[in-house]
Amino acid sequence: MEQFTGTVWVLGDDIDTDIIIPTEYLALKSIQDMTPYAFSPLRPELAAQIKPGDMIVAGKNFGCGSSREQAPEIIKALGVRCVIAKSFARIFFRNSINNGLLLIENDALQAAVNEGDTITVTVNQDIEHNGQHYEITSLPQNLVDIISAGGLVKAMRKLNGLD
C-alpha cells in the first residue's frame, strides 16, 4: 500500500476556486507562472511556504466554484502530495482526478491537526497523526489508476499503449 509522510497546511471551509487561483492570473502563460498566486486572496504568503510533499487539510466544500482546471493543476504544481478535506465540490473533484491530484475525504482530521504537524497517509487505508489513526474510504480502482498514471490523458495513453 502506498504510504507517505509530510507536513500539513490547514485551511477552512468553502475554499473556492477564486481563492485557489484568482481570475486575474488566469491569463498568465503557464501553470508555473500562476503558482505564486495560489491562495493569494486568503493567504498571500502561503504559495511560497508550501514545499513539495506537503499536504493541505481543509474543511467542507473544498474547490467550490468555477470549472477552471488550473485550480488542481496549480496545487499539484506546488508539490502538494494530497488534499484532505471534509468534502470536495464535484467539478474540482473530477478535475483533480483527471490531473492526477490525490483527494481524500475525512471529517475528523481538520479539527485535530495544527499547521506544521506531520501526518502519514496510507492510501486507501488510513491517516496517522500523533499516534491516532483516521480511517479513510477507498476510491474506486479506476479512479486510483487515473491518479497513479498522473491524470486522465496519461492513463488513456497508457491504456492505448502510447506510452
Add this chain to the structure above:
Amino acid sequence: MKPMTMAEKIIAAAAGVDCVQAGDIHTVEVDQLLSNDGTTHLTIDMYHNKLKHPHIADVSKLVWVVDHNVPCDSPKTAASHKKMRDFAKEHGITFYEGAGVCHQVMMENHVRPGELIFGADSHTCAYGALGAFGTGVGCTDYLYAMVTGKSWVLVPETLRFNLTGKLPEGVYARDLILTIIGQISANGANYMAMEFGGEGLATLTMADRIAVCNLCVEAGAKTALMEVDDVALDYLKEHGRTPKHVFKSDEGAQYAKVYDIDLGTIRPIVAKPHFVDNVVPAKECAGVKIDEAFIGSCNNGRIEDLRVAAAVLKGRKVHPLVRLLVVPASQTVYMQALKEGLMDIFMEAGAIVMNANCSVCWGSCQGVIGEGETLISTGTRNFKGRAGHPNSFVYLASAATVAASAVAGVITTADMLE
C-alpha cells in the same frame, strides 16, 4: 421497471440502457459540448500536444462561445481568442463571438429537452430550465468527450423541490434560488441533481427558470432539472427547436430529500460576502454603502431582468458616488431592450451600458472593483476577490434590489425608494 427521476432517465437514454440508478457509473454519449474563452485555449493546447491521433468525434456537437473577455482587454487574451477562433474555423465548429454569455446563447439557440450537455463552465446546469441535463466539467473531461464523443457519469441522487403558490409582487426568481441555497447551504446538493416541479412551476417564466437552474451549482449541484411544461415547450417552439425527449420523474422515484416551497413566502434577499449561502433578508443589509452596482450575467441579464431594473430606474438617477453597469446577457436581449426603450432609461439614469458579455461577474474584464470597494451584483458569485481586488466585497441580489441600491448609494430594496 424501477421508477426513475428525470436525471436517471436522461442518463439512461444517453447510456443506451433501460434503467439506471443513483450511484451507478455509466458511459454516456454526450449530446452537446459547450466551451468558452475561459479555458478553451487550454483544451486546444492539450489537443495538439498530448494526443497521438487528435480528432473530433462529431464536430456538430461542439459550440464555442467567446464571452469572458469581450472585447479583448490585453494582448494575452487576444492571443487566446485567436487560437480559439482559428481552431473553430479550421474544424468547422459552431462559433460565437460577442453574441452574449455562453449559457444565454445556448438557451436561445441550442439546448433541447432530454439532452445531456457538458459545458466547460460551472453554470452549465442552467439548461435544466429546458429539461436538459447540463453539467460543468474541466478541460480534460471536455477534451475526452470532444475526441471520443463519450464520457462517464456517476448517476446523481436527486433533491426534489415541490413549488406551490406564486412569488409576491417585487420578489424574483433570484430571491427564490438564493433563499434555497441559504437553506440547503453551499454544498447542500454536492454531487446531486436539484429537480423542480409542482404547480408553482407554471408561474415561473423561462427567465425565472434559467435564473434558478443556473445558480444551483452554488449549492454544489451536478445539474438542475425542471419539468418540461407548456412554458418550456412554447419557448422551444418560438426558438425553432423540438425536444429530444420530454422526461418526467416517475411516481415513486427515489429522492434523497423532498422540499416543499411556497413561493408566496419568499422575500427579497441578499447574499453577503464572501459566500453565496450567506443570505439574509435584503432589509437587514439596508444602509450598507456601495461603490458599484452590476446588472447582467448568465444569471440575471435577460430582458425580463432589464425590464425590472428599468422600472426602478425610470425617472431616477444613479447615485453620484456609484457606478452602475448594465450588461445584457446576449445581443438578442440587447436589441430587444433597445426596441423597448430600456436603454434610454438606463442612459438617462446615468448607467454605463456595456456589450453582451460576462463582464463584472467574471472579475477580470470590465468594471472590476478596487481595494476596500463594495459591489452589489446580479452576478453568480460573491467569493472573496471574485470581482477584483482580494480585499473587496460583493453582495448578490435581484435586479430590482441592485437597481434600487444604485439609486440610493446604499443597499435598499425597490419598495424602500422614495
